[in-house]
Every structure is written in C-alpha cells, then in structure tokens.
Amino acid sequence: xxxxxxxxxxxxxxxxxxxxxxxxxxxxxxxxxxxxxxxxxxxxxxxxxxxxxxxxxxxxxxxxxxxxxxxxxxxxxxxxxxxxxxxxxxxxxxxxxxxxxxxxxxxxxxxxxxxxxxxxxxxxxxxxxxxxxxxxxxxxxxxxxxxxxxxxxxxxxxxxxxxxxxxxxxxxxxxxxxxxxxxxxxxxxxxxxxxxxxxxxxxxxxxxxxxxxxxxxxxxxxxxxxxxxxxxxxxxxxxxxxxxxxxxxxxxxxxxxxxxxxxxxxxxxxxxxxxxxxxxxxxxxxxxxxxxxxxxxxxxxxxxxxxxxxxxxxxxxxxxxxxxxxxxxxxxxxxxxxxxxxxxxxxxxxxxxxxxxxxxxxxxxxxxxxxxxxxxxxxxxxxxx
Amino acid sequence: xxxxxxxxxxxxxxxxxxxxxxxxxxxxxxxxxxxxxxxxxxxxxxxxxxxxxxxxxxxxxxxxxxxxxxxxxxxxxxxxxxxxxxxxxxxxxxxxxxxxxxxxxxxxxxxxxxxxxxxxxxxxxxxxxxxxxxxxxxxxxxxxxxxxxxxxxxxxxxxxxxxxxxxxxxxxxxxxxxxxxxxxxxxxxxxxxxxxxxxxxxxxxxxxxxxxxxxxxxxxxxxxxxxxxxxxxxxxxxxxxxxxxxxxxxxxxxxxxxxxxxxxxxxxxxxxxxxxxxxxxxxxxxxxxxxxxxxxxxxxxxxxxxxxxxxxxxxxxxxxxxxxxxxxxxxxxxxxxxxxxxxxxxxxxxxxxxxxxxxxxxxxxxxxxxxxxxxxxxxxxxxxx
Numbered sequence: 074x075x076x077x078x079x080x081x082x083x084x085x086x087x088x089x090x091x092x093x094x095x096x097x098x099x100x101x102x103x104x105x106x107x108x109x110x111x112x113x114x115x116x117x118x119x120x121x122x123x124x125x126x127x128x129x130x131x132x133x134x135x136x137x138x139x140x141x142x143x144x145x146x147x148x149x150x151x152x153x154x155x156x157x158x159x160x161x162x163x164x165x166x167x168x169x170x171x172x173x174x175x176x177x178x179x180x181x182x183x184x185x186x187x188x189x190x191x192x193x194x195x196x197x198x199x200x201x202x203x204x205x206x207x208x209x210x211x212x213x214x215x216x217x218x219x220x221x222x223x224x225x226x227x228x229x230x231x232x233x234x235x236x237x238x239x240x241x242x243x244x245x246x247x248x249x250x251x252x253x254x255x256x257x258x259x260x261x262x263x264x265x266x267x268x269x270x271x272x273x274x275x276x277x278x279x280x281x282x283x284x285x286x287x288x289x290x291x292x293x294x295x296x297x298x299x300x301x302x303x304x305x306x307x308x309x310x311x312x313x314x315x316x317x318x319x320x321x322x323x324x325x326x327x328x329x330x331x332x333x334x335x336x337x338x339x340x341x342x343x344x345x346x347x348x349x350x351x352x353x354x355x356x357x358x359x360x361x362x363x364x365x366x367x368x369x370x371x372x373x374x375x376x377x378x379x380x381x382x383x384x385x386x387x388x389x390x391x392x393x394x395x396x397x398x399x400x401x402x403x404x405x406x407x408x409x410x411x412x413x414x415x416x417x418x419x420x421x422x423x424x425x426x427x428x429x430x431x432x433x434x435x436x437x438x439x440x441x442x443x444x445x446x447x448x449x450x451x452x453x454x455x456x457x458x
Numbered sequence: 459x460x461x462x463x464x465x466x467x468x469x470x471x472x473x474x475x476x477x478x479x480x481x482x483x484x485x486x487x488x489x490x491x492x493x494x495x496x497x498x499x500x501x502x503x504x505x506x507x508x509x510x511x512x513x514x515x516x517x518x519x520x521x522x523x524x525x526x527x528x529x530x531x532x533x534x535x536x537x538x539x540x541x542x543x544x545x546x547x548x549x550x551x552x553x554x555x556x557x558x559x560x561x562x563x564x565x566x567x568x569x570x571x572x573x574x575x576x577x578x579x580x581x582x583x584x585x586x587x588x589x590x591x592x593x594x595x596x597x598x599x600x601x602x603x604x605x606x607x608x609x610x611x612x613x614x615x616x617x618x619x620x621x622x623x624x625x626x627x628x629x630x631x632x633x634x635x636x637x638x639x640x641x642x643x644x645x646x647x648x649x650x651x652x653x654x655x656x657x658x659x660x661x662x663x664x665x666x667x668x669x670x671x672x673x674x675x676x677x678x679x680x681x682x683x684x685x686x687x688x689x690x691x692x693x694x695x696x697x698x699x700x701x702x703x704x705x706x707x708x709x710x711x712x713x714x715x716x717x718x719x720x721x722x723x724x725x726x727x728x729x730x731x732x733x734x735x736x737x738x739x740x741x742x743x744x745x746x747x748x749x750x751x752x753x754x755x756x757x758x759x760x761x762x763x764x765x766x767x768x769x770x771x772x773x774x775x776x777x778x779x780x781x782x783x784x785x786x787x788x789x790x791x792x793x794x795x796x797x798x799x800x801x802x803x804x805x806x807x808x809x810x811x812x813x814x815x816x817x818x819x820x821x822x823x824x825x826x827x828x829x830x831x832x833x834x835x836x837x838x839x840x841x842x843x
Contacts, residue, residue: 098623099728122625144568155566157575158543173815179724180756181540182793183529183579184800184811185838186820190542190575194568211625238483240507240596241664279626283668339564343484371565408567415569426569430558434827435571441822453570 075142075196075416080450087138090203093117102161102178103207107138114207123209126153129412130323141202144194146412148245148319151237151370152277153210155412157193164204165192168443173200180208191438196414198449199442213277216244217284218312219292220273221300222266226250226353229270230346232298233369236274237342239294241287245275246370250349253322253364253377260325263318266302270349272369273319275312322366323377329362332382336395338402339373339411351401352376359394361387373411399425415453423454460527460581460801465835472523475588478502487546487563488592492523499592508594511538514797515708526587529579531797533630533704536622536755537662538595540797542578549589550577553828558585565593576823581799583834584827598662601629602669603697604677605658606685607651611635611738614655615731617683618754621659622727624679626672630660631755635734638707638749638762645710648703651687655734657754658700707751708762715747717767721780723787724758724796736786737761744779746772758796784810800838808839 078084090106093114097103098121105114111125111132118124128147129135135145141163146155162176176182176189192199223229229248236246249257249271258265265271272295276287292303306312327333340348349365352374356363367375376398381387399409403425410419423432432454439446439455450456463469475491478499482488483506490499496510496517503509513532514520520530526548531540547561561567561574577584608614614633621631634642634656643650650656657680661672677688691697712718725733734750737759741748752760761783766772784794788810795804808817817839824831824840835841 097726097728099619100726101622102726121623123623144572146566146568150566154543155568157572158539167815167819171815173819174813175816177724177793177811178726178791179758179793179796180727181531181535181724181753181758181796183531183540183797184794184804185808185816186584186823187529187542187575187579188816188819190572194572199571211623211627214625234484237486238506238508238596240599242596278663278668279671280665280668283663283665286664339562339566341482341485341487341563342565343482368566373564373566406563408562408564409569411564411566412568419569423570426562428559430552430556431560431570431573434552434558434573437826438571438823441826442819 075414075449075452077417079417085201087203088136094204096121098123100178101180101209103209105137105205105207107136107202107205109137111135111137111140118209122212124212125159125207125209127156127159130320137205138202141193141205142197143412143414146368146373148247148368150368150373151246152242152244157190159208160189160193160205161208162206163189163192163202165200165202167200168445168447176206178206196416196449196452198439198452198455200448214279215281215284216275216277217288218275218306218315219288220271220304220315221292221295222268222302223270223272223299224268224301225299226269226349227346228299229272230349232272232295232300233345234342235294235298236291237370239290241276241290243274243287243291243370244277245273247273247319248366248369249273249319249322250365252362253326253366256325256329256364257318257321260328261318261321263314265318268301273315326364326377326379330379330381332380334378336376336378336398337373337410337413338398338407339371340402340405340407342372344405344407345369345372348374348401348405352398355394355397355401359390359397361390361394363394417452420452420454460799460834460837462802464802470586472588473521479589481506483508485563486565486594488594490522490590490592492521492587492590494522496520496522496525503594507597509597510544510592510594512541512544515705522590523587526578526590527580527582528797528799531753531758533632533753535753535758536631537627537629542575544593545574545578545590546593547591548574548577548587550585550587552585553830553832561591563591581801581834581837583824583837583840585833599664600666600669601660601662602673603660603691603700604673605656605689605700606677606680607653607687608655608657608684609653609686610684611654611734612731613683614657615734617657617680617685618730619727620679620683621676622755624675626661626675628659628672628676628755629662630658632658632704633751633754634658634704634707635750637747638711638751641710641714641749642703642706645713646703646706648699650703653686658704711749711762711764715764715766717765719763721761721763721783722758722795722798723783723792724756725787725790725792727757729790729792730754730757733759733786733790737783740779740782740786744775744782746775746779748779757792802837805837805839
C-alpha cells in the first residue's frame with residue numbers, strides 16, 4: 074500500500090524521471106533518476122560486464138526509486154545482499170521542499186550519520202528520492218545450476234540451513250513448495266517432481282571448475298538430507314528451464330482462483346524447516362491454500378495465498394491465516410518483511426516485532442523530517458502513539 | 459577523539475563486556491557484547507570455517523563496539539564491505555536510559571526504519587551500544603597473492619582503477635608509497651623495490667585455479683600500466699612476507715620521527731592517481747613527510763604524516779597540510795573519512811563535504827535521541843548550528 078493515498082492527497086509519479094545520469098565503470102558506480110526501470114539499468118550495464126545484483130522478480134517493471142523505497146531484494150540476496158547494500162548516495166526532496174544530498178561517490182565513507190541507509194526502506198515516508206548513486210559489481214563469468222526434490226518439508230528446510238553453513242555461499246538458493254510445483258506443471262511442460270519441496274541452487278564464479286566445486290558441496294548436503302531426486306543442469310538451456318519454473322510460480326498460482334496475496338516473511342536459517350511446517354499447518358487450520366516458495370538462502374519465504382475473494386467467509390479465514398503467519402515468523406525469531414515492506418497491510422503488526430522504544434524512535438524521526446505528516450500518512454504504523 | 463571527554467564528563471569503558479553471547483553457524487550469525495576484541499571473535503569463528511570480513515588493521519586490540527562506532531573497515535573492504543554491511547541488529551542504551559533493540563536475527567529485513575545502520579558509524583553520539591548481532595561469512599579456501607612495482611604514481615593509480623573494472627573483484631588491493639617502502643626496508647629484510655608505488659593484490663575463491671585466473675587478469679592490467687616488476691607469490695610463506703610488509707608500514711613509519719598522524723581519506727577509484735599526485739604535491743608544498751599507503755581497491759588512502767611535533771613551525775605546517783589534504787579529497791569527489799570517523803579532528807571540515815541541509819538533519823537526529831547532549835558532546839560538528 075506504499076503509493077496508495079488512503080487519506081486523500083496526491084500520488085506522486087516519478088516514472089518520467091527515467092534518465093541514467095551517469096555510468097562510471099572506473100568508479101564502480103551508476104547514477105540514476107528514481108524512475109529508471111531495473112532492467113533498463115541492467116541492459117545499460119551489461120556491455121561493461123557489470124550489474125546491480127539485487128535482481129527483484131519484478132525487474133521488468135519496478136523502478137530503482139521503488140527498489141530504494143522498499144530496500145528490494147531478489148534471488149541473489151544470500152550472496153549479494155539487497156538494495157541497501159549498494160546505495161552509496163541519494164538526492165532527496167524533504168517534505169519542506171529542501172533538497173538534501175546524502176552519501177558520496179565513494180565505495181566507503183563514515184563521514185557523519187548514514188542518512189542514505191536511513192532513507193533506503195523508509196517507504197516514501199521521509200522524503201522523495203529523486204536520484205540514486207549505486208555501487209555496481211563485475212559479473213561473474215561462470216555458473217552451475219542444480220535442483221533437488223524432497224519428500225519432506227523438514228528435510229528440505231534442514232538442507233537449506235546446512236547448505237548455508239557448508240562453507241560455500243550459493244549465488245541463489247530457492248525453494249518451491251508442492252502447490253507451486255503442481256501449478257507450474259499444470260501450466261507448462263516442465264514436468265517438475267510433485268514433491269513437498271524442490272530446491273534450486275546456482276553457484277557462480279569465474280571458472281567452471283569453481284562453480285562445479287561449489288555445487289558438488291551443495292549436492293552432498295542435499296543427499297545427506299534425503300533428497301529423492303538430484304539433477305545438475307548440463308546445458309545452459311536446462312538451467313534456464315529450471316529458473317523458468319521458479320519465475321513462473323507467481324503467475325501460474327495467480328490463475329488458480331479469483332484473488333491472491335503474495336506474502337513475504339523471513340526467518341533465521343535454522344528455523345526454515347519449522348517455518349515451512351508451520352505454514353502448512355496454518356493452511357490446514359484455516360482451510361486456505363498457501364503455496365510457499367522464495368529465497369530460502371536468506372530465510373526469505375513468499376507464501377502465496379490463493380483464494381476466492383468474493384466469498385466473505387474465505388476472506389475472513391484468509392485474514393486470520395495472514396495474522397497467524399506473521400505471528401509464526403516473529404515467534405521463530407523472524408521479521409514481518411524481508412523485502413516487500415510494511416505499508417498499510419502490516420502496519421497493525423509492527424508491535425509484534427518492534428518494542429515501544431523502537432517505535433517511538435521511528436516516530437520521532439518521522440516527526441523530525443515530516444512534522445506535518447504529508448508523506449504517506451498512515452503507513453508503517455508511524456502515525457500512532 | 460571519539461572517547462575523549464573534552465568537555466569533562468565520563469569516559470565509559472565497556473572492555474569488560476567481552477562475552478561472545480552466541481555463535482549460530484546455522485543462522486550465519488554471531489551475537490557479541492560490545493567489548494569483545496575483533497581477533498577473539500575471529501578465533502572463535504575459525505574452527506567453523508567462518509569469519510567476520512572487515513578485518514581492521516587494529517584487529518588485535520580493537521573491540522567490536524568500536525568497530526560499530528566507526529563503521530570500521532580494513533583490507534578486504536573492496537570485495538567484502540565494512541562493518542555496517544554485517545551488523546544485523548543492536549542492543550542500545552539510549553541517553554534517557556531506555557533500552558532499544560534494533561534489527562533482527564534475519565539476514566534480510568525491511569521492517570521499519572533501519573535504526574541499526576543509523577547507529578553504525580554514529581561514533582557514540584546517539585546511544586551506548588552494548589550488544590551486536592553480526593552476519594558472518596564462510597571462509598574461502600584458496601587465495602593467490604601478487605605484487606607489482608610502479609615507477610610512476612599515475613601508472614599505479616590507473617592500474618588500481620583498471621583492476622577494479624577488469625571484471626574480477628580482488629579480495630585485497632593495497633598500495634604502498636615510496637616513503638613507506640623505504641621505511642619498511644630500513645626496518646626489515648624484505649628488500650622491497652623502492653619505487654613510487656607498490657601494489658599488493660590477493661584474490662580468493664574455493665579452488666586454486668579460480669584465484670590464479672583472477673590474479674592473471676589483474677597482472678595483465680598491471681603490465682599494461684607499465685609495472686616495472688611483477689611477482690606472484692609461489693608459496694604461502696612468500697605471500698605472508700608481502701602482507702607482513704604492508705602490515706608493518708604504520709609501525710616502521712612511526713619510528714621515523716617524534717610524532718605521526720595517520721590520515722584516512724577516500725576518493726572515487728578513477729581519481730586515485732590524482733589523489734596520489736596531489737598528496738605528493740602537498741607534501742612538497744608544506745615541506746612535511748607524508749607516507750601514503752592504504753586500501754586502494756576501495757579508494758581508501760591512509761596518508762601518514764610523520765613529523766617533529768616539538769617544533770611549533772612544523773606543527774603549523776602539518777596542520778595546513780592536513781587541511782589541504784581534506785580539501786583535495788573533497789575536490790576529487792571523495793569523503794573526509796573512509797573508516798576512522800570524524801571525531802574532533804575533522805569536525806571543523808564537515809561543511810566541506812556536507813550541505814547545511816544534511817548537517818541540519820544530522821543535528822535534528824542527535825537532538826531527538828540525546829536532547830541533553832550528554833553523549834560525546836563536541837564530536838562530529840553536531841553541536842553547532
């Protein structure tokens with residue numbers, strides 16, 4: 074609900090601020106206006122052999138300003154981090170009209186408070202970001218992709234956690250639950266195994282030997298945790314097929330009913346098995362379809378609720394199941410949102426995760442920068458108290 | 459000047475809060491009290507094959523609380539980032555005595571404002587950090603070390619910038635200037651080439667082939683930029699010798715005169731050659747010895763001023779040369795400090811880098827959290843205005 078003016082007001086559209094201001098490969102950075110689309114920057118960086126790693130699933134349409142607002146992540150989070158890790162500086166219009174430059178064009182700086190990182194993930198509540206300076210990374214030149222099928226959610230969860238402490242750091246480690254696998258098979262000819270969970274892994278490096286070495290380590294972990302089927306992609310096409318499956322999950326699930334909500338909770342790695350099992354129980358208890366997939370490598374799960382939104386009883390059950398999901402994540406030491414943000418929908422749950430002291434400090438910062446509360450009022454539970 | 463109570467008051471010593479509270483390899487994190495020494499954590503993580511990458515030069519004595527206060531960096535910054543990139547959460551005592559938990563135990567979270575990153579690098583001006591939750595990384599298992607000697611500062615600077623856009627990302631890329639090389643040779647039997655600049659590079663990965671591949675790419679860049687002598691370490695001992703040279707720079711230079719000040723400025727990569735040449739000119743103009751070395755791979759230079767601090771004329775020239783250095787860094791698009799912080803010494807120069815709007819926002823945050831200005835008054839130019 075980040076750009077929804079629930080109290081009336083104005084929705085500011087920065088789509089036309091879509092200029093790539095400067096790409097400086099020698100300084101390892103790109104300066105862009107807020108309305109530049111992620112993939113447009115990716116295309117501009119590609120000939121130089123560089124990229125901006127977060128790679129959100131919505132990369133074809135999402136803007137970098139939006140990425141900054143939510144601290145967007147994506148499939149490469151476990152190894153490469155999220156948007157915040159790459160934002161070196163911002164140009165921000167404050168609510169009183171003053172223009173503020175934060176950060177610098179240096180990879181490293183500890184000069185004053187880090188106002189840049191404060192604005193990243195602030196969901197448009199503190200100022201209007203108009204220009205962004207991003208650190209960029211050289212692309213690796215080799216990768217290896219593999220998958221494994223698990224008959225048991227507990228085994229899959231343990232395989233994720235063990236992978237992340239096996240000594241290697243996969244570039245991608247994704248999970249797809251049974252409902253997602255079934256929906257994909259119904260809509261494609263990928264013929265995925267219809268098991269409790271499938272894990273998809275990609276390792277990267279500069280030489281093929283390096284990436285194969287890492288995948289071997291991961292596949293050993295998978296075997297130890299009772300993977301039923303293991304397959305290493307032999308060709309680029311095979312690898313692309315596997316990623317195609319992951320990428321189609323959202324769309325094919327959305328077709329199954331009239332309504333769907335994609336959730337976004339994160340738990341510490343060791344609790345992934347419990348989270349997966351807990352989500353299954355919530356699905357059963359409230360009799361609502363929850364198809365889980367996500368970025369298992371950093372504990373970020375995307376349970377997708379698929380339901381008949383025209384049936385008031387179902388809508389109530391969906392709401393209760395959502396609340397149970399947030400409570401589950403917090404009870405496991407997790408967080409309400411790994412990358413999508415709080416907005417309106419999760420505002421009521423902020424107290425589950427943050428103490429009154431922390432909320433008070435956040436509200437103080439909001440009042441300091443936006444005393445008239447003109448930017449995104451009602452979002453992130455910052456109005457109360 | 460971070461822990462110097464210049465206005466009287468109390469210096470708070472957290473050295474006895476030195477417990478490693480929890481190491482959770484399966485969650486990829488460590489929870490430590492603020493007084494834990496960097497190397498003590500490194501020793502505790504080592505048997506698990508994990509590490510906390512920033513690796514400051516003072517690792518034997520610096521505490522993790524201090525690392526958080528200054529957002530400490532080290533030789534691995536270019537590839538692995540600085541302290542801020544690894545702090546997932548904090549326990550902070552606010553100036554009014556309230557205790558605040560920030561962040562979470564998740565690798566990824568975008569729930570509310572990032573109060574954690576606001577406190578990292580705040581130099582003890584906003585609260586007392588007592589406990590830190592750190593993301594940790596698996597160690598790579600192979601590395602390759604090489605060096606190159608350059609007769610010309612311009613060539614060396616260009617070699618650094620070109621390396622950083624050659625497609626590979628060295629784990630370490632350090633520079634040692636002529637004065638440092640001469641001082642090291644006078645105090646050791648390392649027999650380093652006494653050239654204008656020596657570059658030291660380390661690449662890492664899981665297989666030897668991978669790290670050799672990367673070093674080859676770097677050495678090609680060095681050759682293209684007129685490196686006079688190039689040497690790849692053939693044994694672990696040879697590699698250690700080269701790092702020994704780099705590590706001894708500070709100490710051997712400190713012996714040359716009665717006083718020394720280690721500076722810390724950072725410039726965008728493409729400006730390193732200009733920075734090196736500019737520093738040489740400042741040294742000549744003010745007739746004061748400045749030996750430059752540092753983390754070239756992220757543009758972070760450490761010009762070390764070595765001088766007779768009992769001679770008032772020399773002290774004046776040293777002061778003027780320092781001011782000229784800060785101005786040079788800012789003129790080149792750089793920052794006053796890459797990793798050591800602002801403290802007292804650079805407070806007067808904050809206006810060179812930050813606009814009045816940015817300073818006003820920083821001061822507002824300081825007043826919000828510390829209305830009575832009891833924490834580190836006088837530091838970071840936060841009292842003025």
